[in-house]
Amino acid sequence: MDIWIDSHTHLDIIEKEPIHQQELVDRLNDQNIKAVITISTDIPSYFSGKTLALNNPDKVFCTCGLYPSHAEDYDNRLIKALIEQVDEGIAIALGECGLDYYRNYGSPDLQKTLFRDQVRLAKTCHLPLVIHARDAYEDVYTILKEENPLDGGVMHCYGGNADYARRFMDLGFYISFAGNVTYKKADSLRESCRAVPLDRLLLETDAPYLTPVPHRGKKNHPGLLVHTAECVAELKSVSLNDLSKATCQNAIDLFKLDNLSS
Secondary structure (H helix, E strand, O other): OOOEEEEEEOHHHHOOOHHHHHHHHHOOHHHOEEEEEEOOOOHHHHHHHHHHHHHOOOOEEEOEOOOHHHOOOOOHHHHHHHHHHHHOOOOOOEEEEEEEOOOOOOOHHHHHHHHHHHHHHHHHHOOOEEEEEEOOHHHHHHHHHHHOOOOOEEEOOOOOOHHHHHHHHHOOEEEEEOHHHHOOOOHHHHHHHHHOOHHHEEEOOOOOOOOOOOOOOOOOOHHHHHHHHHHHHHHHOOOHHHHHHHHHHHHHHHHOOHHHOO
16 A cells, blocks of 8 residues: 655644644544644744644654745744744754745745745754745745755745756755646646656645645545645656655655654
8 A cells, every 4th residue: 555745734724623633643544644744834833733743753743934924024033933943853844934926925025034034044953944935936946046055945835837846956955746736727737747756756735725636625634645646646657656655755855754764
């Protein structure tokens, strides 16, 4: 049976109550999910993810980071809190951070300041980055190239073209695909997926968002990752087993999840 690592999910958004979040985790084995990485977007989501990670070692991992929506309220208090989170040594990556010019999250300059500071923090602390980019690929690329984060990262829920994917891979980044690659009108995204080699590919749900076909319209969860995997395997002309092995190993390598290698 093929197993999967959901490299980007939001357990605290799928279910608000901790007891229900734990129920999601308890179902992972039956859904052939080896592990999940629950992603932080702010201070409270880190604490939620940390609790789940500590209670479910080698099954749940967490990150810490500030989403672009915090650009307007970003100050010394927030960066201090983020540094304190990193210093705990529990988060396996810094993010989700990046730039989003599609939403009204503050001026590009404010967003860039927030993003650049997190890239620098990741570099100082030797953590990979989880990058959110929407309608901002050139600026994200420019900042990453200038700052040169040594531990790389992942372009999460990739939505750019194949050329940008190659440019990010040249910087040492992985490219992750979510359920929207299964959507009828996502031809450009599928072209990008074909351009990413297996050794640079990750899979994610971004749950509760971007539910894959045939469950589109319902709330997403890690157990639905297999539908995205089936689509990607077809696009890459590889077996599900080969895709499972490659994407799991990529997640292990990027996030240094050495305990999952056995």
